[in-house]
Each structure stands twice: as structure tokens, then as C-alpha cells.
Amino acid sequence: MSASLASSPAAHPGGIPGGARDHSVAERLSRRRARSNMIAKVLCFIATAIALVFLTAILGTLFWLGFKGIGLHVFTNVTRPPGSEGGLINAIVGSLIQTVLGVVIGTPIGLLVGTYLAEYARTSTLGNTVRFVSDVLLSAPSILIGLFVYQVLVAPFGGFSGIAGVAALAVIVIPIVVRTTEDMLQLIPASLREAAVALGAPKWKAIVQICYRAALNGIATGILLAIARVAGETAPLLFTSLGNLNWSVDMTAPMSSLPVTIYQYAGSPFDDWVQLAWVGALLITFGVLALNIIARVVLRPRS
């Protein structure tokens, strides 16, 4: 590192010392460096601006096209054939049920695994393998998880069900909660644990009553992020809970969900359905973004 510093032009701003002729060289070099610096700065500024423009464009489109369709009927009517003033209430409720249950099932497992990694297996081979696998699952294509749950919970039982949908979402939740739990628990200073042990607390009590409480913010962040992530997932639900055009809270039957309904409606030829798709998109996105803002800004994890 220092070698490159020493030989870089920066180390010898005036050029190798040697006289008046070098001043014009120095000036040209200086100007060139200043110019490339300015170009780089402008390009980076533009890049950031482009990213922000995309964000604004997407949110703006959603707002513009989705807001038009918002009305009481969206929240009081179930999905209906085109031209019958249908709404989205069964999709919304179905999404809520499946998301909540998926998180309820996935979080304890994720918590336990994160605890295992942070408290019992920071360096062991099993721990490293589990950590690795969890990281891979975190970014694995969600459609494959849907395929897997189809093979295991749909095909053998001869039916799409809300249960299968919940299972697929739970599988997606687990690695998210694992990652945040492990990170948060690792940040807890050793002194806290030592104090607990010094007072005679068994290890598991130290973890549950002291560490969890200290990391509560971070763990809650992880749960909120997990909710936000699975609330918008479509692919895993396509082959598991399929969708239901009627009002249904029966977990053993196909269950409606907002992302799948949007997927079906957006690809349909009917204007009112496409409008509802935009409304649904608006609802999901702003819900998800609200959760993210709460998680990242309000519940800011101690770092």
C-alpha cells in the first residue's frame, strides 16, 4: 500500500524536483488530475441521480396509476369477474394470513439457528457449514423454493393449500432471521454475558433473558425485514397456494394472495382488472416500504 503511495504522482506533486521546466509539467499534471477528479465526481453524482430517478419513477408510477383505482370497493369486495366492480379484500386478507403465519413459523426457527451460530458455534465446522447454507438460502431463487414445496406438500396431497403457501414463505423467512439474529447477538459485548454468568445464571437464561433483550431492536428489525420480503413474494405462491377468487380462510384450500392476484390481473386483457393490479401493487409496495423504513430508521440497530 505504501509502496504505491510513494510512487504515485500524488507523492511528488511537483514532479521529481528539478527546476523551472518542471513547473509547466507540474501544472499540466495538476490540471489533468483535477479534471479527472471532477469528471469522476460528476459521473458518480449522475449515477446516484439515476438510481434515485429510477426509485422516483417506480414509486411515482405506482402512485399515479394505482391511486386512481383506490376506493372503498377495493377493501370491501372480493375479487370478481371483470366488469363487476371487484375488490381485493380476499387477496389482502389471504396475504396477511400467509405472511403472518409464515413469519410466525419461520422466526422461532431462525432465532434458534441464529442463536446457535452466535452462542454455541462461532467457529465450529458445523456452525460454519450452517452459516454458509443459510447465506445461500438467503439469496436462492424463490421460485425453486415454490417448486420444492409443491413436490413435498402439494403433489402428494393432491391439492393447493394455504398451508403449502405458508410453508414456502417460512422457508424464505428463516435465513433472513438467522442472519440478523446472529449479527445482533455477536454485537453484544462479552461483559454482558460475563455479568450474567457471574450472577449464577445458566447459559440459556443468559441468552434468553439478557442477550435477546439487548438485541431486541436488531431482532425486531430482522422480523420486519422478513415480513417485508415475503409480503411481496409471488413465485413461491404460484405453485403452492395458487389463488382463490372467493373469500376463503380455509388453510387446506387454495388461498388468495395479493402478489399472485396482481400477477394474474396484470397479464389480463381487462382494464378494470389491470387497474386493480396497480392498486394492489401500490398497497404492497407502500406497505413493504413502510415496514422497511420502520425497521431501518426507527428501530435503528446499534452498531
Next chain:
Amino acid sequence: MSDAASTATSTSSFGDRIFAQVARAAGVFVLLLLGAIIVSLFLGGLPAFRAFGVGFLTNADWDPVQNVFGAAVPIYGTLITSVLAIVLAVPLAFGCAFYLTELAPNWVRGPIGTAIELLAAVPSIIYGMWGFFIIVPIMGDIVQPFFIDNFGDIPIIGALFQGPPFGTGIFTSALILAVMILPFIAATMRDVFNTVPAVFKESAYGVGCTTWEVMRSIVIPYTRVSVVGGIMLGLGRALGETMAVTFVIGNTNRISTSLFGPGNTIASIVALEFPESPAGSVKLASLLALGFLLFVISFIVLAISRLLLRTKVK
């Protein structure tokens, strides 16, 4: 107190053991889960591998009527859209990360950083809809005709710009994917740039380096490995995207040399054709085999990414 303490110790060691076992079991469960996914996809796809052999990987045919299926077109589509998305996204992500770590005034870093992370939180179906309803018309009316008319006739490069301006296609998909993975890569790069010890940067500034020179000579070499890891993470995400791509890729089982030509990715072909594939058919097995291949490709990319990200360069 000592009585209570001794009873507490014996029950607590029992409690400790139970808790430790449960936590360990949960860890093993995650391993089994991944194993189960891989095995179920492989077993499901086995009939296709048996029926078509290794040629399955290179066959560009996808014929439901003749029941002949090959993975070449979806694999090609997956790889090319993802790689193109990386090519488009990485410079932008780098610019964002550079801006956020060196150039932006302090009060702006938080909000803009959060804004970019929010881009990552938008569900992929939204990207698909936005791409289909907003980007495709722009591509079809303005961008594609421009390139086809002006560059389509140039001898070699022209092959990239052929065909009627459908608006959909490989390039449009890559563009949508790029917007999707941009925030992941940018956020990872920013986090990684922030780990450079201040003393390195300060000493560089101290001898008169410009900001760009600090980035180029200090920050990037220091974080090189992790940056590549972040890029691979973005690549891993792009490979598996379904909803963002299905609407805009053109859903055609042909390899096309034109950037504006239609194609298919593994994820989109599975999403479209799975519902109509009869149980036990070769078509279903082919789709599951494709799923297995996608998992293998993503696994490799994500594994490399993780290795690079968790390696601390001293």
C-alpha cells in the same frame, strides 16, 4: 442461597443442555432443508436427464408436441440477461457507493442511502409490471427503432440490433434486472468502502491526492475482493429473478443474436410452463431439471460471493 444455587445449577445444566440441543437441531434442520431442496429438484429432473442424457444441456430445442426438450435456450437466456444486467448495474452501483462514502455531505448520506435501500425492498412483481407497462413501450417506440434503423446495417455489430421493435427482449430484461440488483451491489459496496480504515484515506489526502485518486488507489485495492463478492451477490440475485423477467423477456424458446430478440430464462420458463405440465411427464421433469440447474448455478455464484465477502483482506 447456596441450596438454591446448587439446585439451580443442576436444573440449569439440564436446561442448558436442552436449549443447546434445540439450537443445534435447528441448525441441522437448515442443512437438511437445503439438502431436501437439492435432492427433490434432482430426483424430479432425473427422468429428463435419463431421457436426453448430457445433450439436454446443449439442445436448443423446446418442442412440446414432439416431447423433445433441451436446456440450452433457458440457460443462455439466464446467463446473458444476468451478465448484461451486471454490466449495466456495476458502474452505476459503484458511482452510488463512491458518492455515498466520499462525496455526499454528511446530512445527505443517511436519506440517500436509505432511498437506495428502499429500491431493494420493492417486490419483484412491481418491477415486472413497471417494466411491462412503462419500459416496454419506451423501448418499443423509441429506443429499439432508433438502434435498429441506425445500427442494424453495420456489418458485425449490426447483428446485435435486428428484428421488429417488440419492446421486449433480452436487453429490456437486462435493464429491469439491472435496476433491481443495483441497490444490492451499491449497498454492499458502500458498506465495504466504509470499512477502509480512515488513516489510510487521511494519509492519502494528506499528501495531496484528489478524491478520485483516493478511491482508485486506496479504497478499491483495499476492498477489491469484497467488491467482487458484492457483484457476485448481485449476479446471484439476477440469475433467479422470475417476476421481473417473465413479463418482458418475450417468452420465446429460441437463441437470438440480437439484443432486442426474445428469449427465455430458466425462472420464467418454469413459471410459465409448470402449470400446464402433466405430472410424470417428460416436460415436468425437464422443468424440474432446469430448476436443479438453476440452483446449481446460483449456488456456485452465491458460494463464491460469500467466500469473497467474508474474506478480510489484511
Next chain:
Amino acid sequence: MKLASTALAIALAGISFGAQAQQITGAGSSFAAPIYGKWAEAASAPTGIKLNYQSIGSGAGINQINNRTVDFGASDMPVKAADLAAHNLLQFPTVIGGVVMAINLPGIEANQVKLTGELLAEIYLGKITKWNDAKIVEMNRGLTMPNLAIAPVYRADGSGTTFVFTDYLSIIDPAWKSTVGSATSVKWPVGNGGKGNDGVSATVRQVKGAIGYVESAYASLNHLTTTQLRNKAGNFVTPNMESFAAAAASADWSAVQNFAIDLNDAMGEKSWPIESATFVLLPTDAKDPAQSQAVVKLFDWSFANGNKIATDLLYIPLPEGVQNAIRATWKAQIKG
């Protein structure tokens, strides 16, 4: 606490509300989705039956009913007798509708362009690539055909409409039949795939020079520019209720098994050449016979009361004789 009890109350209300009506699930043809939806809506009060119909395409519908994951399947493509027997399915048609060609040519209006089955086959085989090809120009002497590339569009998902269209092409052109064939999903030599009806229509609407096949009800709903087609009798006909009805009237139902009528390339001076019935597939050995009974009840009501609903949506109702024959088959094969 209040929130929880309110939520619980709503959930219970939902469950109890759902429990009053009998719920049946169907999946398949997107072509039939509008009419099944309207029929179910009208029938829900008189019959107490609630239909959950997933418009996932004919291929997927056949698959779902074979797997018994739904109560009935819906397909524009009739299932072969051997497959019906193997899967214990009863097949019956419900309505008839036409498939039209939608195009996007600047300066051309609805039903101006004349096309033939042979031309369509060559377009979709990639043999004719420009709108001002000599063969098209010859067919359309009164029009100026623009110098545009033809952009053929097809349904990328497994679609009964694809079957109807490719079946027509197979009847007209032996080269098509041997190279591509007819099915809900085929290997298209050229063109772009669109997902669902909206994918095809949006592409056709957007790309100058595009041509795609869509259900008639859908084309009119979305004001797509349609074309005339030459029928078997050699006349150029416009897609409307008259030509659809003429093709339906020419059907010889007594000549087919399992009601598997093929209405493509129908005889008749005014007949529209690309037309199909849409079929319902019902298990004869359902685990819960009450569900099959409910499906029968729904369609029985629809045959008796739903003809006007069908024609409003540009479908052709089945002739009464056929409806009665279907009723007889239900009595014979569906238990309960």
C-alpha cells in the same frame, strides 16, 4: 386486545359466510373465464354455489383436473377419448366462440385486410416476412400494403386458443402440420411470445406490423384491428356474431364422441373459419360427489338461463339439442 377480538370476529364472520354457500374450484381456459365468471355471478343466488375459477390456460386446466387439485377443468382443446377414459373424466362443451386475427398496420382499419389460412401459415412459418409481400398484396388489391416487417405474436403460456389456431393451420397447411403441429404449446418457428391475452394484445397494439390471434370477445373489448378471413366456401368473412353463428350451426354433433367437435374450417357460405367450443372436464369418480353435483348444477342453470349473458359477451350458446344431450350424459355418468 380490541384489535385482536375485532380481527377474530371478522375472520369468524368470513368463515361462516363462506360456509353458507357451496364452493367449487375450476381452472383452465382463459377464453372461457369471462363467461364462467358471469354465469357464476348470476347463478350464485339461485343455486347457492360459489365458483373459484383460475384462468391459468387450457393446458394447465387439464393438468389440474387430472391431478384432482380442482373440481373441474376447462379446456378449449378437447381431450382424446383414451385420455378421458384413463383419467375417468366426462367432457362436455359449454359455449362456442371465434378466434380472430388482430393486426397493427398504420392507416389500416378494422376488417379491411383480407387474409387466408394459407397466408397465415406462411406468415407464422416465417416464409412471408413483409406486409407488402406479393401474395398479400394480391389478396388485397384495394389497399396499399405498407413496407413493414411482419411481427407475428403468439401465446407463450399453454393456451387453448393456441390449440384452436394451430389446429386450423394444421387443417389448411400440411407443411404446418408436419413441422409444428397443433397443441396448447408448440415450437413456434418465428415470432414473439406474449404472456396471456394482455401480453399478446399489448404487443400487437404496440408494434407496428404485428399480427396475433385472440379470442373474439377480447378483440372487441379492446378495440383491436381485426382482419377478414377466407373460409372453406371461398368467401371472405368478417368476424361478427353472424359468421360465428354460421360456423356453429354447421356443426354435426352426432358425428363425434364425447362432444369433441372441431369447428375449424367449417362449411357454410358465411362461416367464420377459426372457431371452437370450450369444454369442461368433470371427474366421474370424484372423492366428494357433492362437488361434481354442484358443478353440474351450475352449468345446468347456465344452460337454462345464461344464453343472453353469453351472447352479450359475443359467445354462441350451444344448440338446445346439444344442451339436452349433455344433461343426459350428466344423469348417466355423474353419481348422486
